[in-house]
Structure formats: structure tokens, C-alpha cells
Amino acid sequence: MTGRRLYRVVGRAFAAIVVTALNVGTAAAQPAAVDRVVVEKAARRVTLLAPDGSTVRVYRGIQLGWQPVGAKHFQGDGRTPEGHYRIDHGLPDSAYHLALHVSYPSAADRAYAAGAGRDPGGAIFLHGQPNGMAERPAGDWTAGCIAFSNAEIEEIWSLVGDDTPIDIEP
DSSP states (O other), X not given: OOHHHHHHHHHHHHHHHHHHHHTTTXXXXXXXXXXXXXXETXXXXXXXXXXXXXXXXXXXXXXXXXXXXXXXXXXXXXOXXXXXXXXEEEXXXXXXXXXXXXXXXXXHHHXXXXXXXXOOOOOOEEEOSBTTOSSOOOSOOBSSOEEOOHHHHHHHHHHXXXXXXXXXXX
């Protein structure tokens, strides 16, 4: 079992224990599995959806690349991608407090960049705050990633599995 999977299993077990303790005498709800992540850049909102389409969690006030308007096309443009991708793996020991990798660039993204003779970039993540930083940076500060508070990314990490679709909308 990978560290990420173990972390997720322990997180779900802990959540189930807490929910059970809070619902003594009632049927305890289990944490819902997340089937899709929807990022709405302009609204600064990320929604986690269950397989039945219901909302599991909503996060507001996300931080994006330093050029938040428009889709990412090239390395160093400071934009967050737009399109349909997947969360393909996690990095528990990144430079940020937990990081979930987004499958950018897609074949279409690579073709667009190649047509312009440019590199599409990569290393796009959902992640927490920089390790060792006491306060959350203000405004949009990432190179194209989607940043959350450390508490938020811990919850997302425990709910979102590898190969989960992520739709990043303008």
C-alpha cells in the first residue's frame, strides 16, 4: 500500500469514527466517495461530486496561477489549465503541504504548444501552502496550480482517489 493510499485509508477510518461518535443512536453516514472534481476559476470555487452527482464538499477562495484569466498554453505563462483532466497521483512529500497531480498537458495541449514552437509546461497540482510558511500568501501566486489551505487539502487528499476526473472551467 502506498503512503498516499495508507494516508487516505487512515483518514477515512478516522472520519468514520468521528461521524459514528457524533451520531450515537443513529445510522452513521460514511464519507462519500468523490467521483469528479469541478474547478470554477472565475468563481474561485472547487466542488467535489459523488457518483450520484450530489455535492460532497465545496471549497471557496482557491488561489490560482498569477495570470488567472485564460487557459494555460505554455510553460511559464502563470495560467491555470482549463479542460478535462484526471488526478493521476499524489505527492505527500512535495514542496507544498500535500499535492495531487493534474494530468495536464493533454495531447491537445501538447499539440497547441508544439504548433507555436513552445513547451506546454506541466507539474500542475492541487496543493496546500508552501511548507514552512506560517501564513497563506495573498492573491494568486502559483505558477498554474490550484492552492488551498492546508486543512482543505488534507480533506481533499482523503476524499479524492487516483484517476478521478477533474474539470477545470474558466
